[in-house]
Amino acid sequence: MNTQLDWFKILTDCKNNVEDTIKPHLKTLNEPQPDLGEGAGGDAMKPIDLAAEKAIVNTLQDHGISFSLISEESGFEKYGNTPEECYVTIDPIDGTTNLLRGLPFYASSIAISRKPFIAEVYAALVTDLYHDITYMAQKNKGAYRDGERIKPSQISNLQEAVIGMDLNSYKVAEIAPKLTDLIQQTRHIRHYGANALELCYVANGLTDAFVDIRGKLRTTDAAAGFLIVKEAGGLITDINNQSVNVKLDPRQSLNFVASGNAKIHNTILGLVKS
Ligand code: IPD
Ligand code: CA
Numbered sequence: 357m358n359t360q361l362d363w364f365k366i367l368t369d370c371k372n373n374v375e376d377t378i379k380p381h382l383k384t385l386n387e388p389q390p391d392l393g394e395g396a397g398g399d400a401m402k403p404i405d406l407a408a409e410k411a412i413v414n415t416l417q418d419h420g421i422s423f424s425l426i427s428e429e430s431g432f433e434k435y436g437n438t439p440e441e442c443y444v445t446i447d448p449i450d451g452t453t454n455l456l457r458g459l460p461f462y463a464s465s466i467a468i469s470r471k472p473f474i475a476e477v478y479a480a481l482v483t484d485l486y487h488d489i490t491y492m493a494q495k496n497k498g499a500y501r502d503g504e505r506i507k508p509s510q511i512s513n514l515q516e517a518v519i520g521m522d523l524n525s526y527k528v529a530e531i532a533p534k535l536t537d538l539i540q541q542t543r544h545i546r547h548y549g550a551n552a553l554e555l556c557y558v559a560n561g562l563t564d565a566f567v568d569i570r571g572k573l574r575t576t577d578a579a580a581g582f583l584i585v586k587e588a589g590g591l592i593t594d595i596n597n598q599s600v601n602v603k604l605d606p607r608q609s610l611n612f613v614a615s616g617n618a619k620i621h622n623t624i625l626g627l628v629k630s
Contacts, residue, residue, distance in 0.1 A: 396431030408448030451550025467579035508616030555581025
């Protein structure tokens with residue numbers, strides 16, 4: 357059974373391979389980066405995105421794992437003889453814009469599940485590729501940052517809280533009014549530009565919540581971060597306080613509020629308009 361594998365070791369090998377593979381690409385970022393066409397998630401692919409994807413696929417194959425890949429770049433691919441045993445949902449580089457511009461906030465995200473649904477993810481890794489900091493979780497085994505167990509924040513007061521909010525959208529005129537009350541009452545709002553990692557910041561208590569209700573974030577960006585938040589002890593629901601269990605698919609988007617504790621979660625949900 358794939359669930360019995362040492363996923364912390366396998367995912368760490370994946371991340372090490374991604375880091376080694378992208379090193380030469382990072383040195384050429386001052387040169388124009390060719391577009392390699394549209395990826396499965398709908399964005400333009402850059403050589404570094406595909407290089408990171410290949411590093412993850414190669415590492416899993418080296419471990420002899422059969423799997424179905426669900427990637428923001430190549431979409432659906434099958435590897436090995438029994439690919440339906442294990443789904444691997446990846447965003448090889450989350451925060452490509454940051455990376456290409458030298459902004460130090462981008463990540464690699466890998467989620468392992470038995471079925472292609474976000475609530476089925478049982479092992480996850482998100483690596484901050486700039487700072488080489490790794491967040492991992494396994495179902496019922498907790499969440500870790502570089503091997504140390506993490507817990508989310510207990511801050512519940514919006515005046516003290518730091519809340520991540522993604523408002524990147526051409527439809528901002530529709531979305532912003534839903535968030536006006538929350539924005540008005542929140543003193544410290546942030547958006548760093550790599551939502552997989554921003555979920556880990558909630559898991560680790562660096563921020564107190566993260567809100568993305570644009571209807572735009574792909575499951576490939578969120579799959580690993582969801583498990584990491586939940587295993588750390590945080591909460592993730594939709595704006596109606598319902599659990600989110602969407603299909604893992606590069607074209608599938610999702611809305612969510614992720615919080616460090618129930619008190620701030622309820623406060624936020626009470627202020628977000630549906
Ligand atoms: C993007 C980042 C960004 C979010 C975008 C995502 P990508 O991921 O997570 O913060 O605003 O919606 O697409 O495209 O760099 O993998
Ligand atoms: Ca990406």
